[in-house]
Amino acid sequence: MAGSGSAQLRDPNAALLRVENLVMEFPVGRGRKVSAVANLSFDLQRGETLGLVGESGCGKSTTGKAIMQLPRPTKGSVRLGDTELTGLRASELRATRPRMQMIFQDPISSLNPRRTVADIVEEPLRIWRLGDAAARREKVREVLDAVGINFEVAAERKPHEFSGGQCQRISIARALVTEPELIICDEPVSALDVSVQAQILNLLEDMKRRYGLTLVFVAHDLAVVKNVSDRVAVMYLGKLCEMSPPQALYTQPAHPYTAALLAAIPVPDPAVDAHEGDHLGGDLPSPIDPPSGCRFRTRCDRATDVCVQAEPQMQMVAEGHFVACHHPLVTPVEISR
Amino acid sequence: MSGTGTALQDTPHAPGTGALLEVEDLRTSFASPRGEVGAVNGVSLSIQRGRTLGIVGESGSGKSVLSRSIMGLLPPTATRTGRIGFEGMDLSEWTDSRYRDLWGTEMAMIFQDPMTALNPVMRIGRQITESLRFHLDMDRSTAQETAVELLRSVRIPEPEKRFRSYPHEMSGGMRQRVVIAVALACGPKLLFADEPTTALDVTVQAQVLDLLAEQQRDRFMAMILVTHDLGVVAGRAHEIAVMYAGRVVERAPTAELFANMKMPYTEALLAAIPKLADPPHTRLAAIGGLPPDLVDPPPGCPFAPRCPYARERCHRERPELVAVDGNPEHQYACHYPVDSPETIEIKDRMIAQQMIEDPSAPVSPPVIGGSDGR
Numbered sequence: 001m002a003g004s005g006s007a008q009l010r011d012p013n014a015a016l017l018r019v020e021n022l023v024m025e026f027p028v029g030r031g032r033k034v035s036a037v038a039n040l041s042f043d044l045q046r047g048e049t050l051g052l053v054g055e056s057g058c059g060k061s062t063t064g065k066a067i068m069q070l071p072r073p074t075k076g077s078v079r080l081g082d083t084e085l086t087g088l089r090a091s092e093l094r095a096t097r098p099r100m101q102m103i104f105q106d107p108i109s110s111l112n113p114r115r116t117v118a119d120i121v122e123e124p125l126r127i128w129r130l131g132d133a134a135a136r137r138e139k140v141r142e143v144l145d146a147v148g149i150n151f152e153v154a155a156e157r158k159p160h161e162f163s164g165g166q167c168q169r170i171s172i173a174r175a176l177v178t179e180p181e182l183i184i185c186d187e188p189v190s191a192l193d194v195s196v197q198a199q200i201l202n203l204l205e206d207m208k209r210r211y212g213l214t215l216v217f218v219a220h221d222l223a224v225v226k227n228v229s230d231r232v233a234v235m236y237l238g239k240l241c242e243m244s245p246p247q248a249l250y251t252q253p254a255h256p257y258t259a260a261l262l263a264a265i266p267v268p269d270p271a272v273d274a275h276e277g278d279h280l281g282g283d284l285p286s287p288i289d290p291p292s293g294c295r296f297r298t299r300c301d302r303a304t305d306v307c308v309q310a311e312p313q314m315q316m317v318a319e320g321h322f323v324a325c326h327h328p329l330v331t332p333v334e335i336s337r
Numbered sequence: 338m339s340g341t342g343t344a345l346q347d348t349p350h351a352p353g354t355g356a357l358l359e360v361e362d363l364r365t366s367f368a369s370p371r372g373e374v375g376a377v378n379g380v381s382l383s384i385q386r387g388r389t390l391g392i393v394g395e396s397g398s399g400k401s402v403l404s405r406s407i408m409g410l411l412p413p414t415a416t417r418t419g420r421i422g423f424e425g426m427d428l429s430e431w432t433d434s435r436y437r438d439l440w441g442t443e444m445a446m447i448f449q450d451p452m453t454a455l456n457p458v459m460r461i462g463r464q465i466t467e468s469l470r471f472h473l474d475m476d477r478s479t480a481q482e483t484a485v486e487l488l489r490s491v492r493i494p495e496p497e498k499r500f501r502s503y504p505h506e507m508s509g510g511m512r513q514r515v516v517i518a519v520a521l522a523c524g525p526k527l528l529f530a531d532e533p534t535t536a537l538d539v540t541v542q543a544q545v546l547d548l549l550a551e552q553q554r555d556r557f558m559a560m561i562l563v564t565h566d567l568g569v570v571a572g573r574a575h576e577i578a579v580m581y582a583g584r585v586v587e588r589a590p591t592a593e594l595f596a597n598m599k600m601p602y603t604e605a606l607l608a609a610i611p612k613l614a615d616p617p618h619t620r621l622a623a624i625g626g627l628p629p630d631l632v633d634p635p636p637g638c639p640f641a642p643r644c645p646y647a648r649e650r651c652h653r654e655r656p657e658l659v660a661v662d663g664n665p666e667h668q669y670a671c672h673y674p675v676d677s678p679e680t681i682e683i684k685d686r687m688i689a690q691q692m693i694e695d696p697s698a699p700v701s702p703p704v705i706g707g708s709d710g711r
Contacts, residue, residue, distance in 0.1 A: 055538040056509065163627055164396075193395040193565055198609040198623035205618060220538055227611040227619060246617045264543040266568035268610055270591045279543040283508045 004039040005314035008243045008322040015043040015079075016214050017067065017182060022076035024059070024066050024238075034287045036062045038238040040076075041314075044231075046181075049208065049215040051229030051246070053222055053261070057284050059238040064184045064218045068102055069093055080182065098128050098178035105187035107167035111159040117144070117170055118155035124178045143173040146210065147203060165196035172203065176211060184216045189224060201227060222265055226250055231320075234258045237287055237295040240314070244321035254323035254330040257296050294326065302327040356383040356422075357559045358407065358527055363419035365399075365406045372632045376402040378583035379419075384576075386526060389553060389560045391570030391591070393606070394580035397628050400563045403580070404529045408446055409436035424526070441468045445520040447549075449532035451512035455504040461488075461515050462500035465522050472523045487518040491548060510541035514548065521552060528553065531563045546573060567607055571595065576666075579603045582629050582639035585658060589667035599661065599669035599676070602640045638672065645687070646673055646680040 004021075012018055024037035037059040044050050052060040066073045069085055078085045083096060101124075104110040111120055118140055125136045141151040147169040159167055168188060175183050185204070189197040201224065208215060219225050225232055226246045234241045234255065242255040253259045260280040282299045285291055294312050297303035304327065312324045315332040323332070365377040377399045384390045394400045406417050409431060421428040423443070428436070448454045456464055465487060466480040475483065481500070488496035491514040504512055513533065520528060530549060534542035550573055553560045562574055570577055571591065578588040579600065587600035598604050608622035626643040629635055635642060641651040650672050661667040673679045 055540060194567075194606060194609045195395055195624035198611075198621035199625070201611070202621055202623055205620070221611075222539070223611040223613045226613060226617055227615070227621065229617060250613060261540060262613075264540045265613060266539075266542070266546075266566065266571065267613075268566075268568040268571045268595075268607055270571045270595050272572055279547060280540040281544070283510060283541075 004041075004239070004311060005324065006041045007314040007316055008240075009041055009043050010045070012043070012079075014045050016046045016048075016081060017044040017216075018077070018079040019043065019063075019067065020077045020079075022063065022066055022078065023074045024062050025074045028288060032288055035290055036238050036287060037066060037073075038290075040235075040238070040240055042233055042240065042243065044182075044214055044216065046214055047208075047212060048230045049217055049228050051225035051232040052216060052218045052235060053220060053225050053232060054235035055220065055261075055284060057237070057287065058235040059287075060218045060220075060235050061186050062238075063235070064102070064186050064216055067182075067184060067216065068100060098124065098130075099180055100182040100184065101175035101178060101180040103168075103171050103175050103183060103185045103188045106191050107164050107171050108159060110171055111167055111174075113159055116156050116158060117149070117162075118151075120159070120170065121174045121177055124174065128178060130178070139177060140173075143176045144170075146176065146207065147173045149173065163196075164192055165199060168192065168196075168200050169203065172200075172207065176207060179211065180213070182214045182216070184218070186218045187220070188217075190219065190221070197224070204228065222250075222261055234261065237284060237290055239295050240324060241296065242321075242323045242325075243314075244318075248318060248321045252318075252330055254317045254321065254328040254332075255296075255325050256300050256302050256327070256329060259329060260299075294324075355385070357386050357424060359383040359420075359422040360407060361420040361422075363403070363406055363417070363421065365402050365411065365415055365417045367412075368414045368416075369632065373416075374631045375634065376583050376631060377406055378634075380580075380583070380585050382578060382585065382588070384527070384559045384561065386559050387554075387557045388576065389550075389562055389574045391574030391577040392561060392563045392580060393565065393567055393570060393577060395565060395606075395628060397582075397631070398580040399583035400565075400580050401531055402583075404446065404531055404561055404563055408440070408444055408529060409433060410446070441520075441523040441525065442472050443525055444527040444529065445523070445525040446529040446531060447513075447516055447520050447533045450536050451509055451516050452504075452536070454516045455512060455519075457504055460501055460503055461507075464515070465519050468519065468522050484518075484522070487522055488515070490552070491515075491518045491521075492544075493518075509537055510544065513537060513541075513545050517545070517548065517552070521556070524556065525558065527559045527561070529561045529563065532565070533562070534569065535564070535566075542569075566610075568610060579606070582634060583631060584639065584670065585668075586640065586671070587669040588658070589661075589664075589669075593664070593667050597661070597667065597676075599667070599674035600640075600671050601644050601646050601673075601675055601680070604675050605643075638670070646675075646683050648673060648679065 020041045022037055022040040025033045025035055027033050040063060052063060054060050067078055073086060080100060121140045121144060122136050125131060125139060144151045144154060149169050189200050192200060207213060217225060217228050229246050232246050232249050233243045236257050242258050249258060253262060264279055280299060285298055291298050293309050294307040297307040306326050312326050314322045314324045316322050317328060317330040317332050361381045363377055363380045366373045366375045380403055392400045405411055407421055411417060462484050465484040469475045469480040469483055485496045485500055488499055493499050493511060493514055534545050537545060562570055564570055574591050576590050577594050578585045581602050587603045605624045609624055611621060624643055629639045637652040637654055638656050641647040656670045656672050658668045658670045
């Protein structure tokens with residue numbers, strides 16, 4: 001998994017977002033650096049949802065932020081439509097902001113506690129000077145209504161008067177108000193109860209349909225990711241392991257890491273013995289000094305010498321299903337590219 | 338549900354057979370500017386050594402306050418009533434200083450957040466030996482040996498070296514293992530695990546839950562596993578109590594609960610979880626609305642305002658916890674359980690109207706202010 005390569009990329013003309021060889025490194029002093037994302041490539045077509053999954057520290061959130069150029073990637077290319085974001089000057093980059101928005105994990109701390117809901121949702125419109133005051137008010141009313149918040153009741157209230165689920169609805173309204181093409185959702189439901197989580201996931205699907213959105217959905221919960229995604233990318237220590245439509249990934253994982261992640265999910269069924277099964281041992285290695293070759297090899301029971309020496313490249317195992325592993329659980333098909 | 342449960346009504350106090358903990362009509366409330374907040378409203382439960390009880394509920398259901406009430410870890414603003422029997426002692430009137438003798442040696446708690454549960458400026462070894470020396474009067478070197486053994490038993494690699502580490506030098510999963518080692522140090526008979534894996538990754542969650550189950554078996558402890566995730570308790574608890582608005586609304590041995598759910602809330606909680614087996618973009622069965630205001634709870638069933646099967650009686654009359662016919666271990670509080678003719682009738686109608694996937698759809702504009710206007 002520690003995989004690189006670009007076999008998984010599709011026709012560049014059809015993609016709304018195309019990320020190629022993305023590298024994100026952070027200096028940690030004494031000349032050392034954390035390799036948070038290393039040579040990551042993927043693309044997204046208009047109207048698609050890409051699920052990014054992996055353990056904490058795998059670089060999934062960093063990838064989401066790198067798309068937003070927050071901060072700018074160390075290396076690599078991020079194209080939104082025809083615009084190469086990495087090369088833009090600050091003012092040009094600002095001009096692209098209304099096209100891409102973000103929703104964060106903690107709905108309460110991502111809203112300014114001292115502002116009213118109407119203010120919070122309207123702010124992006126004011127910043128971009130979109131419409132006059134009346135038109136902005138109308139737009140705020142429309143998006144709040146769309147996310148199931150009653151404008152009349154909520155407009156003059158402050159975030160602390162709302163529950164976590166309602167705050168997340170307000171965050172979604174704020175993201176929708178500039179009519180973006182792309183929304184990066186960074187663990188949008190991890191802080192919510194299952195009952196509220198279901199409401200928010202349904203809402204995101206509705207909004208996607210209603211506003212024709214393209215979503216990057218970062219999450220650690222594989223069941224949630226399967227529910228929302230059209231394609232799923234599994235990450236480990238800054239690398240892509242596997243990428244596939246959800247059905248194939250979940251029924252026939254090709255990467256040992258994906259299989260381990262799936263095996264670890266608690267199943268709400270007492271007939272399934274939770275104590276059995278091979279649960280992945282050990283911890284994530286340090287991203288300051290990642291293992292050579294395949295980055296997953298230190299926790300992989302299929303690892304051999306080749307995994308130490310060479311980094312696996314992305315290869316196709318089925319239509320649309322790619323894996324970066326020397327010993328995949330599904331035999332790759334030969335393709336000439 | 339007082340006095341009922343797993344084989345404990347009549348058993349005399351033979352070691353290992355009677356209930357270790359018996360709670361009757363426990364009520365905990367907090368003073369707030371708006372009035373008394375009833376966080377736990379009459380909970381009775383019991384647990385034997387060697388058993389795991391799962392307590393499941395949403396945020397605000399009172400599940401954490403319940404375990405803190407039993408452990409005597411409440412802030413001064415709280416008022417607690419009811420009977421707490423532990424090993425034949427009645428803890429109801431105990432003060433903090435008496436409780437202190439129980440903490441660690443008799444009952445211990447593992448908290449949700451391993452980042453804040455440990456002292457950041459104390460080496461982890463000392464955090465374990467502290468309680469060994471205080472409670473068990475061990476000398477320094479015995480305590481150190483015991484601590485290293487404990488670290489080994491919770492599968493911390495190189496325990497001798499880790500003994501001298503600080504919490505920040507370890508990952509979240511490793512820190513949670515240390516927290517478990519601290520909790521286990523003095524050999525408690527009852528272990529509370531309050532969302533022990535919520536802050537952890539799914540792979541680490543599985544490791545930590547496996548470890549807890551193993552330690553519980555080996556030490557013949559009673560464990561109360563508090564979680565919002567039915568998936569976490571499904572394979573790991575002998576018995577499950579579902580809480581809502583400070584009450585137990587359904588309680589049964591795990592297999593029985595899943596096979597024969599009675600309470601619409603339990604059903605809704607399970608239905609809201611995205612299933613791995615479902616195809617992508619399956620519409621989820623969200624539970625509409627919000628939990629009730631605990632300062633001024635509605636007179637009837639607390640779940641009635643959100644329940645798709647609620648009838649007039651549910652809004653008026655609060656259902657008591659009753660046992661399923663012929664199965665005293667399975668209890669529920671509902672006038673029209675999911676297999677009652679009244680509820681089946683509504684379900685059939687919803688299926689006919691193709692609403693069943695999402696009984697609460699469309700997501701009704703949430704009630705803002707009023708009951709939630711805190």
